[in-house]
Amino acid sequence: MVEGADPIIEAFRQEVREWVQANFPPDLKGLGNPITLEERPAPTEEQTEWRKVVGEKGWGTPTWPAAYGGADLSSGQARIIQQEFARARAYNPIGGMGVMMFGPTLLEYGTEQQKLEHLRPICRGEVQWCQGYSEPGAGSDLASLQTRCEDNGDHYLINGQKIWTSGAQWADWCFCLVRTDTTKKHEGISFVLFTMHQPGVEVRPIKLIAGSSPFCETFLTNVRAEKKDLVGPLNAGWTIGKRLLQHERSSISSMGNALGGSAALPDLAKAYVGVDAQGQLADSDLRTRIVSNEMDGRAFQQTAMRAMAEAKGKTDPSAATSIMKNAGTRWIQDRSELTLEIMGHQGLGWAGEDFTSVELDAVRGWLGGKASTIYGGSQEVQNNIISKRILGLPDLTAAN
Ligand SMILES: Cc1cc2nc3c(=O)[nH]c(=O)nc-3n(C[C@H](O)[C@H](O)[C@H](O)COP(=O)(O)OP(=O)(O)OC[C@H]3O[C@@H](n4cnc5c(N)ncnc54)[C@H](O)[C@@H]3O)c2cc1C
Known part of the structure; x- marks a missing residue:
């Protein structure tokens, strides 16, 4: 145990680690949740079983009440589950709009009967x-x-x-x-x-x-x-519909957090562009822009963590999700642009054996990422919300 660590938290970490080791099929290591794949091939037996065991445990939606299929855990415990899944290179098999947007909204606005009927199938990944x-x-x-x-x-x-x-x-x-x-x-x-x-x-x-x-x-x-x-x-659906959009924006901006930990632009650049005699990236202008992007990413992640700490475990989103959505999506788009620039001609491929799967994914990611500043409410609309609801500027628009 790390010195100074909370023994209860560490005991929970150990429990999660052992459970993942016992239940996560090693063949699925490093794969994503099949329900988020656009092509949706039929899930394998192992994928189905992994979804079933996580769903039964309520660990795909850990902070939701156990009465509706969650696990009644704190956000700190939820983070541990996330960390231990990542450590084992396991994905959370429970997801989609039910988890990200509809479930949290129903928890707030639904009747007891609606919660009992609709939330458990979401927690178990049985309904999209x-x-x-x-x-x-x-x-x-x-x-x-x-x-x-x-x-x-x-x-x-x-x-x-x-x-x-x-x-x-x-x-x-x-x-x-x-x-x-x-x-x-x-x-x-x-x-x-x-x-x-x-x-x-x-x-x-x-x-x-x-x-x-x-x-x-x-x-x-x-x-x-x-x-x-x-x-x-x-x-009275407008209020509920807007609340759901806050949950949507909050989950879109958290994509920025997830991405920040994994992508390694400096290494990619060194491999494609080359290094100088000191072992530094040869193109100094590119170096500056990569550092700037890395700093934006760190600032974004630190702000997200600060907001979480200030909320003291309260997970309700607010109008501030509009700021995080704009910052997170712009950062990802800038990063995608830089990635293609670093790859040069190799970052222009659409298909074929001349390109690696990483290069093809980068192109598709760049194109697909264009949509992130549109869905969940466009960037301009978020700016309107920030102006009105956070900065208190005069309302010059009828939208949202
Ligand atoms: C990949 C993707 C997935 C989506 N998924 C869903 C989904 O599952 N369900 C769903 O219901 N919708 C979904 N959407 C729709 C999305 O919410 C809308 O595209 C978005 O709200 C913008 O609406 P619009 O496309 O009609 O553009 P418009 O509203 O016509 O806007 C066009 C342009 O005008 C700007 N604009 C409009 N009004 C203002 C204003 N008041 N001030 C300043 N600028 C303004 C916009 O920012 C934009 O640049 C999805 C969109 C995308 C791209």
């Missing part, structure tokens, strides 16, 4: 959720959404079109913002849940510049939502 927010005429100005939801006796009927619905082609359920009152804008919106496995739901995947189709147009024709699946009161 998608987000029905954006529409062809409602992106940044989300409150302009027109998808209608009408009372049809013992259930609701939904008609309209959503767009950019990530993972809709694989999703089991959708959390959706719908219009339930056409006479008001923000106060005419409700937050409902419906199963994607019904005849009125039609999804058409859209191809992205990075080559894959991670999101869809989603057409809704007489789609049925049960009355019990209205979250919060009728016409």
Whole structure:
């Protein structure tokens, strides 16, 4: 045990370490969670088993209440699980929008019955959720959404079109913002849940510049939502929908943290660009820009850690998630740009044996990363939120 370490925490670390050793299949070392892969090959038996054991333990969603499938652990203990998984090169097999956005929102706004019904399958990785927010005429100005939801006796009927619905082609359920009152804008919106496995739901995947189709147009024709699946009161969905976006931005910015620990730009640059007689990177201008990016990354990570410490384990996000989203996504984009520049011609490949898999991934990562300053609310929209909600500047826009 490290001198000065808390014995209770260290005992927990030991417990996690032994459990991971006993349960994590070594064949899966270094692999990612298959549900976040855009191509979604069918999971292997080992992947399925790993998902099952982590889900049963509640360690994929460790801070959620045990009554709903979590493990009732503190954020400190959750961090230990994360560290021990990373140490064993194991991935967290529980994830997706249910974990990142919908679950935390339902914990805050859902009824007891809704929590009991919907959270446990998320904790066990048995159900995938998608987000029905954006529409062809409602992106940044989300409150302009027109998808209608009408009372049809013992259930609701939904008609309209959503767009950019990530993972809709694989999703089991959708959390959706719908219009339930056409006479008001923000106060005419409700937050409902419906199963994607019904005849009125039609999804058409859209191809992205990075080559894959991670999101869809989603057409809704007489789609049925049960009355019990209205979250919060009728016409009060805007507040809930905005809260969910804070959780989304918080999880997007945490991607910056995860990436910061793994990528090693200086080593990459030395390998591709070469070193001078002192063993330093030969291109001094590139050296300066890499150092600057490294410093931005450290500053971002330290700020994230400080915010976490100041929150004293409270995990609720706030408007400050907009700052972290902008800082984290811009940093990742800058890093991707630098990576391609370092690789030179090798950073221009799309396919073929002339390029290594690292080079091909770098190109796709650079292209795919362009979207990170758009989804979850564009960079400009985050700047508006920061101006209004954090800096208290005058409200000159109607959006968000
Ligand atoms: C990869 C990806 C995945 C996505 N996944 C989902 C999903 O699962 N579910 C879902 O519902 N949506 C999803 N989206 C949609 C995303 O939330 C919207 O693209 C985003 O909110 C912007 O809306 P828009 O595309 O309609 O652009 P617009 O709102 O038309 O904006 C166009 C441009 O105008 C700027 N702009 C607009 N309003 C203002 C303003 N008031 N002030 C300053 N500038 C402004 C924007 O910043 C942007 O640059 C996804 C998007 C991407 C790229």
